[in-house]
Amino acid sequence: MPEAEINFEDIAKGNVRIDIVDKLENLRASLESNSLTGRVNKKDIINNIDEIIDTIPVELRTARWIVREQESFITKAKDESKEIVEEARRESEKLIQESYVLQEAVIEANAIIKQTELEAQSYRANIEDSVDRKMEEIQSKINQLKDFLDQERTKLRQPRDIEKP
Secondary structure, three states: OOHHHOOHHHHHHOOOOOHHHHHHHHHHHHHHHHOOOOOOOHHHHHHHHHHHHHHOOHHHHHHHHHHHHHHHHHHHHHHHHHHHHHHHHHHHHHHHHHHHHHHHHHHHHHHHHHHHHHHHHHHHHHHHHHHHHHHHHHHHHHHHHHHHHHHHHHHHHOOOOOOOO
16 A cells, blocks of 8 residues: 555554555464464565555654653653752752841841840940939039038128137
């Protein structure tokens, strides 16, 4: 059957039977019935094989090639998917690590801020105490000065004895 007459879809659905398949079945039956005592015509076998090869549609050859390449393709796809998963895992670990570092930095920064606030409160309390003591000293000196001035004013207002210079 010439290649132009072969409809691949009809063959695939089983609607059309290829003469070559019939020839192969007949050849097989002939080989089985002759067993080892009979002779098979090599030329007939080679001609039938050549005819089969010529009759196989391009789609079947392509399908056969695809089947052969399937394992390679699947292996390559698995390798690529493993690499993608591994890259995603590494990126995920990196992001998680960066997240932990960021969290630790925030915790550390908050601890430093709290410590600084406590130190600032302590310094402020010390400064306020120091200023309060200085103000008390100044107030005390002002009171002493006022008392002294009051005494001197009182002395000024007292009548003087002439005998006592």
